[in-house]
Amino acid sequence: MTSTETDHASHGSDERVLSGMRPTGALHLGHYHGALKNWVRLQDEHACYFFVADWHALTTHYESPEVVAANTHDMVIDWLAAGVDPDRATLFVQSRVLEHAELFLLLAMGTPLAWLERVPTYKDQITNLKDKDLLTYGFLGYPLLQAADILIYQARYVPVGADQVPHIEMSREIARRFNALYGKDPQIEAQAKAAAAKLTETQRQQLLALRREADQDGLVEKRDEARALIAASKLARVEKDALRAQIDGGRRTILREPEALLTPESKLPGLDGRKMSKSYGNAIAIREDRASVEQKVKRMPTDPARVKRTDPGNPERCPVWQFHLAYSDEATRAWVQKGCTTAGIGCLECKQPVIDAILREQQPMLERAQPYLDQPGLVRDILDAGCDKAGAAARETMRTVREVMGLR
Template sequence: MFPERVLSGMRPTGLLHLGHYHGVLKNWVKLQTEYPCLFFVADWHALTTHYETPQIIEENVWDMVIDWLAAGIDPSQATLFIQSRVPEHAELHLLLSMSTPLGWLERVPTYKDQQEKLHDKDLATYGFLGYPLLQSADILIYRATQVPVGEDQVPHIELTREIARRFNNLYGKEPGFEEKALEAAKKLGSKRAKLYLDLRNRYQEQGEDTALEQAKAMLGDSQNLSLADRERLFGYLEGGRKLILAEPKAMLTEASRMPGLDGQKMSKSYQNTISLRETPENISLKIRKMPTDPQRVRRTDPGDPEKCPVWQLHEIYSDERQKNWVQEGCKSAGIGCLECKEPIIDAVVRELTPMRERAAYYSEDPSMVRNIIADGCERARELAQETMREVRESMGLDYS
């Protein structure tokens, strides 16, 4: 069993908006207090669809990192790094590509979906076809056990699990594996080694899942095992193979659709966003200009909140008392549309003020941001190199 570890990444798209915060970053801030977390800038992934305009990527990278820090991602709690600064991602991607069936990549649901959505781009490239495999390498290189995703991304995690399983099956056949596993068991101490072997027999001969879980828990608590010995013993529990790559689980995140200023999903492509660094003046101006129920032509006309984009924001920012005030006031024409918008303006300003201040602090000292990323890249690379040493050894590529 591998230690609990969360990994998530984001393509560099420049300045982030409230949709990014409520959809991803708010969850990251929570996760960093509960698990060891690695959050990375997926700059190579940006090239799969923007290979013709790479010049925009660098500025987008640093803008996005500043917004992560502004949103509350803490480099003392989580590891922040840039994908391309850890070249082991590319090496593992290459090695995994040797044994990944082409059909597995072609069946990924987002492959054809993205081709249709981005029909104006030439996506008949290997990079675009292979991006789910690069995504798998991003996860497997850190032996992440949990990956926070929405439901639409679950097939990517299932693909990653299949790739890890296939790799372990192909390359976990270590010469003298059983002898090495039994030697490793002795390091548990005679009493615990006997219990381990008893639990293994009960699982393999009688299919006792509780015996398997008990053995895994015991190994997880053992402090005197090397990582290689621990992996051998976990592999020996379930069969005769060493577990080299971890099979990650999808950590389903609550679907959070942040409505934009026009009622559609908030997105730069719709030009309906409020950025995390928006000034109070701009926030007020943008929300005041929001369209409302088209039936409310005059102040005295009653309206229907369900037909108004502003109501969608009340559902996110308002408590029950305020929602009732909106429902009653709108339907009776007791309040006007500008009155209805004021609490939303106040709530968004209140939410973004500390973020804007933190963003200004980091923007004024770019070297601090680069140092944070340099430290994160170093920590990430140490983990990646550890995995690659075992991958190369298992594939017979560790010769000199």
């Protein structure tokens, strides 16, 4: 069965999951434990669309596009090595489905600038990435492009970490605003207009202001104030219902509001205890060779109190202990706790089970990756098929978008 048939036969578009990664460097075990393991699980439960976010990578790497292009092929091999299956998920490249850019453009026409400026990661990254000039329209519009990526596939779920939930909420607001602008139900609008005419002038102005703040400024709490105002009015029940329907939607759903699917936080830190990152030099690549893995783990810092082999230590103060929490069973952890606190084992002895566990985890990844390393054309074939399928789904959404916007 092809991936297209699986989408419709097993799950259908109602259960679509959408996620992507920026191709800015080699994937490491932090990516595996933080995202890819979850992707592998989700592909058996939903119709999954996983994409190479190369346009997103250009928002911060626009001066070195050759790096983005070079990393795409290797990143997809890492996905396949981790167990992502092209027969159960759709893998594609963002820039090869041009409808993403079209929806991004059309959404930009009606998205308030203030929505983009208030995204938490916008100011954070400008502050933290001082070595890059990020005062660009592309970087400011990053969350809107992300919304277009999601909305164009009518995805129900987007797996994200807790720090990315505001981006999903913004995508919901963008979809809600688009539906409010272009999906009006003429019958409900007429009923609401007639009901509003029976309000006092002050009430009408208040209700209009609350709707504007909710729909244009993204202040969703204003909808509750609008409902309270409607409830306190002297209108008949049917008239109140018409106004509530207008506030709550009362319109055709063109773009689906996605739901955040919280991804369990990765329990695997970097080799120095910080977040695993290639830029920190504390990462182990998904397809790192055996000798390098052994060397890196053996050089990991340990509890500073263990200056000599005979000094007792505290596992809670040792970065290696975090790897035992991710990889070791209860018996091994108990051995580490006792051996470290009594100086019964040395740090190199403590590290060996971690080395063995990482190598065991990597072995099937290396085996899955090898056919694609031997035959690079296989990756191109997978992406070609995925781009065709993703393009078909995107075009279906854009036909409706163009129609409601009068762009036939």
